[in-house]
Amino acid sequence: MRLSRRTYVGATTLLVLALLWYLATSGLGLVSAGRFPAPGDVEAAAVQAFGRGYPDATLVTHILHSLKLVAIGFAVSVALGVPLGLLMGWNRVAEALINPVFLVLRPIPPLAWIPLAILWLGLGDEAKVMVIFLAAFPPAVISTHAGVRAVPPPVVEAAQMLGTPRLRFVLEVLAPAAAPMIFTGLRLSLQASWTTLVAAELVGSLAGLGYVLNVAQQDLYPGMILVGMAAVGVLGAGSTALLGLAERRAVVWAQGATE
Amino acid sequence: MSCIRFEQVDKTFGGAVKALDGVDLTVADREFVAIVGASGCGKTTCLRLAAGFEAPTGGHVTVGGKAVTAPGPDRAVVFQQFALFPWKTVAQNIAFGLRNKGMPASERDARVAAAIGMIGLSAYADAYPHQLSGGMQQRVAIARAYVLEPEVLLMDEPFGALDAQTRVVMQEELVRLARKNPRTVLFITHGVEEAVYLADRVAVMTRRPGRIKEIVDVKVIREAERWEDHARIEDVMDLESFVHLRTHIWKSLREEKGGVGH
Numbered sequence: 289m290r291l292s293r294r295t296y297v298g299a300t301t302l303l304v305l306a307l308l309w310y311l312a313t314s315g316l317g318l319v320s321a322g323r324f325p326a327p328g329d330v331e332a333a334a335v336q337a338f339g340r341g342y343p344d345a346t347l348v349t350h351i352l353h354s355l356k357l358v359a360i361g362f363a364v365s366v367a368l369g370v371p372l373g374l375l376m377g378w379n380r381v382a383e384a385l386i387n388p389v390f391l392v393l394r395p396i397p398p399l400a401w402i403p404l405a406i407l408w409l410g411l412g413d414e415a416k417v418m419v420i421f422l423a424a425f426p427p428a429v430i431s432t433h434a435g436v437r438a439v440p441p442p443v444v445e446a447a448q449m450l451g452t453p454r455l456r457f458v459l460e461v462l463a464p465a466a467a468p469m470i471f472t473g474l475r476l477s478l479q480a481s482w483t484t485l486v487a488a489e490l491v492g493s494l495a496g497l498g499y500v501l502n503v504a505q506q507d508l509y510p511g512m513i514l515v516g517m518a519a520v521g522v523l524g525a526g527s528t529a530l531l532g533l534a535e536r537r538a539v540v541w542a543q544g545a546t547e
Numbered sequence: 548m549s550c551i552r553f554e555q556v557d558k559t560f561g562g563a564v565k566a567l568d569g570v571d572l573t574v575a576d577r578e579f580v581a582i583v584g585a586s587g588c589g590k591t592t593c594l595r596l597a598a599g600f601e602a603p604t605g606g607h608v609t610v611g612g613k614a615v616t617a618p619g620p621d622r623a624v625v626f627q628q629f630a631l632f633p634w635k636t637v638a639q640n641i642a643f644g645l646r647n648k649g650m651p652a653s654e655r656d657a658r659v660a661a662a663i664g665m666i667g668l669s670a671y672a673d674a675y676p677h678q679l680s681g682g683m684q685q686r687v688a689i690a691r692a693y694v695l696e697p698e699v700l701l702m703d704e705p706f707g708a709l710d711a712q713t714r715v716v717m718q719e720e721l722v723r724l725a726r727k728n729p730r731t732v733l734f735i736t737h738g739v740e741e742a743v744y745l746a747d748r749v750a751v752m753t754r755r756p757g758r759i760k761e762i763v764d765v766k767v768i769r770e771a772e773r774w775e776d777h778a779r780i781e782d783v784m785d786l787e788s789f790v791h792l793r794t795h796i797w798k799s800l801r802e803e804k805g806g807v808g809h
Contacts, residue, residue, distance in 0.1 A: 442630035445600055450644035450691075451620040460643075464634040541634040541675045 325511040330518075333511030342512055343503045345495060351519060353495040354485055357413060358527070361420025362481045369428025369477070370470060374462055376429070377436020390426065398423035398480070399487050411492035416485070423484040424477040431473025435466030468542060471535040478531055482524040497523075549611040549621075549698035549731050550575050551597050557605035558592050566592045568756035569606070577729040581746035582759075583739055583796065585803065589757030590735045594703050597733055598624050610699055620644055623692035627704040629684045631676040637687050638663065638672040644695045662694040665724070682713035686720075693724070700730045706741065715780050718744060726775075739796050743789060744780060751799045761799050765792060 306327070312318045313326035321329060337347035376383040401422050402415075409415035439462060447461045463470070489498020497520050504512035551574040558567040566589040574580040582590040595601045596608045599618040608615045610622060618624075623644075631640050641662050645655045663672050666686040668679075676684050685705060692700060706714040718741060725732065725745070736742050742749045747766040750759050769775075772788040783789055 440628075440630070442626050442628055443632065445598075445618065445624070446626065446630040446632070448600075448618040449598060449620065449622065449624045450695075451647040452643070453647060456647070460635075461632065464632075467634070539634070541677070 321510070322508065323510065325514055329511035330514045333509065333515045337500070337512065337515050342500065343507075347500070347515070347519060350495055350497050350500050351523065354489065354497045354520075355523065357416050357420060357488075357496065358481045358485050358523075361417045361485075362424050362478055364417075364421050365424035365428050365477050365481075366474060369425050369473070370432050373429045373432025373470070373473070374436055374458060374466070376433045377439075377466070378458065378462060383433075390429070394426055398484050402488060402491060405488075406492065416488040416493075416496075419488045420481050420484045423480040427476035427480060428470075428473045431476065432466060432470050435469025435473075436462055438469065439465040464539075464541075467539050471531070471539070474531060474535075475528060478527055479524070482520060482527075486520055550578075551699060551731060551733055552609045553593065553596070553606070554609075555606035556593075556596065556603045556608055558589070558596065558601065559604045565756040567596075567603075568758050570757065570759055572750055572759050572762075574731055574733055577731055579725055579729075579732040579734065579745060579747045580750060581734040581736055581742035581748075582750045582752055583736055583742045583800065584752030584757065585754055585800070586737060588752045588754050590737075590752050591703055592757070594624075594701050594733055594735050597699070598622055598701050620648065620695050621697055622699045622701055623695050623697040625685075625688050625692050625700070625702040625705045627707050629676070629681075629688045629708075631684055631687055631691070633676050636673050636675055637668060637679070640676070640687055641691050641694050644691060648695075658694055662690040665693070666690045666720075680713075682709050682717060685709060685717060689721070689724075693728075698731060700732045702732065702734045704735055704737070706738075707736070714741075719778075719780055721745060739793055739800065740784060743792050743796065744783060749792075749796060751796060751803075754803050760803070763792060763796055763799075768792060 310327050313321065313324060314328060325333070333342075334347075336342055339346070341347070341349070372386070376386055398419055401419050405415040405418045405422075409418060443461065443465055447457055452461065485496075486498040486501065489496040490502045493499035493502070497516050500519075501513060501516040504510075504516060551572075553570045553572045556567055556570040557565070559565050570589075570593060572580070572582075572593070582593060584590045592601065596603055597610060597615060599615045599622065602616075615622075632643065635643065638659055642655055642659045645658060650658070660669075660672075663669050666689065668683060668686060668690075671679060671683065676687065679687070685708070689705070706717050709717060722745060734742070734745060739749075743765055747764075747769075749763045749765055751761045751763070752758065753760045768788050772786060774783050774786065774789070777783045777786070784793075
């Protein structure tokens with residue numbers, strides 16, 4: 289694969305930033321290590337996190353724990369949200385029944401549900417999955433709904449005149465027609481899942497990346513805070529990239545489409 | 548027997564805009580009727596009523612003696628903007644209606660292959676619509692309708708979105724198909740020449756609210772003057788009998804427009 293000019297420029301920018309980071313901390317000592325860690329501190333923290341573990345389990349254990357919560361919350365959101373969005377987009381009655389509920393609940397930030405979630409489900413994983421679900425569910429529903437509403441009427445009419453049975457109509461006409469918008473919704477859901485995960489794990493957790501961040505803050509351990517942040521960033525970017533891959537496979541027909 | 552019959556059909560949109568006002572028109576079994584009229588005169592509304600996409604406000608629309616209540620594969624529609632399924636290949640688009648009918652795969656594959664051959668796109672069976680030109684896409688849309696072997700074919704300005712050269716090729720192709728395998732066809736267009744070239748009869752519509760102003764019998768003259776001896780559309784269009792009919796319909800339409808523009 290040939291690397292483009294953009295790739296070189298991007299890599300150069302990152303290298304310069306890394307160099308400035310080094311100079312500002314270890315190199316010239318402009319920023320005290322207690323406020324912002326030097327590259328060496330982060331490396332040491334990473335070695336500790338992956339090796340001995342911090343505070344009581346290795347980073348891989350924490351990552352797996354967080355991944356599990358995000359995977360469950362995201363999967364349930366998609367499994368319920370996409371069908372509900374399809375139903376609302378196609379069925380006026382369903383739309384009229386469900387839309388008001390969304391209008392009332394949507395302005396409530398997902399994190400505001402945390403106290404109620406803890407009250408209902410305790411401090412365990414269930415409450416965190418519930419909060420992730422509450423954050424990830426609306427974008428899945430809303431984008432799918434909007435995607436169905438945006439299907440061109442002639443496509444719907446073509447399906448009708450071809451005598452398409454109801455279920456096949458939903459699966460082979462509505463869903464693929466709305467697929468680009470559905471994937472936009474899934475990307476938003478995934479981002480919301482990761483954002484909410486960290487916040488949910490900051491409260492009453494005994495494992496996970498949010499827990500690592502919380503303990504590192506109490507320990508005044510900036511190197512470890514950066515390791516935790518980097519882990520969340522890498523996982524978020526990685527899962528978004530996987531979703532993009534799935535999208536390209538699913539909507540292969542739109543590749544290079546000009547209209 | 549599957550004639551299309553409009554009896555005193557009114558259509559009002561939103562209680563205010565009167566699109567059709569007492570339309571009377573019969574398309575006989577295996578007859579090709581074109582409706583010409585200015586944009587917005589309600590000619591597409593006629594087609595949508597016959598297709599079952601809209602319901603009349605007054606009067607009756609029947610196909611084969613039965614009132615039209617919903618869209619269905621007995622009345623295949625070719626849309627102006629093709630309306631193919633972009634996520635299905637050429638073959639899948641054409642096969643879709645046959646799958647809905649529950650036709651066994653082996654028979655279906657044979658019919659689809661024959662239809663793709665008919666429109667000359669055998670090399671593109673597995674291509675997606677966006678990989679095809681506009682003319683090729685419209686051929687797929689026509690094949691998707693023809694493959695159902697519908698009693699009735701409803702065509703809504705099917706060549707309106709095509710460039711002039713492609714349109715001529717498609718018109719000649721449609722004439723060939725229609726003569727070889729006659730169907731009851733309702734064809735909507737604003738092109739007078741296209742209507743005279745393709746149709747057995749041409750119905751002229753008034754400006755909104757649309758009424759049928761005049762019906763011109765082309766078939767009698769076409770057969771008397773032996774248009775079919777001329778393979779190319781431009782040769783037919785040069786014939787005195789063609790020019791005469793075209794001019795007559797032009798004038799009829801132009802009166803409708805109060806002599807302004809064309």
